Amino acid sequence: METAVIIKEIIRLPIKERFIIIEDTLKSIQEETTPEKTLAEGAKALLADYLEDDELTAFTALDIENFYEAK
Numbered sequence: 068m069e070t071a072v073i074i075k076e077i078i079r080l081p082i083k084e085r086f087i088i089i090e091d092t093l094k095s096i097q098e099e100t101t102p103e104k105t106l107a108e109g110a111k112a113l114l115a116d117y118l119e120d121d122e123l124t125a126f127t128a129l130d131i132e133n134f135y136e137a138k
């Protein structure tokens with residue numbers, strides 16, 4: 068369905084229903100663009116790689132060593 072057709076149909080609705088459509092649309096846009104959601108999805112997508120690929124976790128063997136900052 069084209070945008071112009073959708074808008075024409077929305078205009079035919081009562082104002083209260085139009086506001087509901089606007090609110091729901093804005094909520095869906097906000098949910099899609101929330102950084103936390105994007106980061107969580109990215110972490111889930113890479114979880115298998117980090118569990119199975121030794122090259123990605125090679126330096127975690129150094130986690131137990133003390134770290135000294137060079138001055």
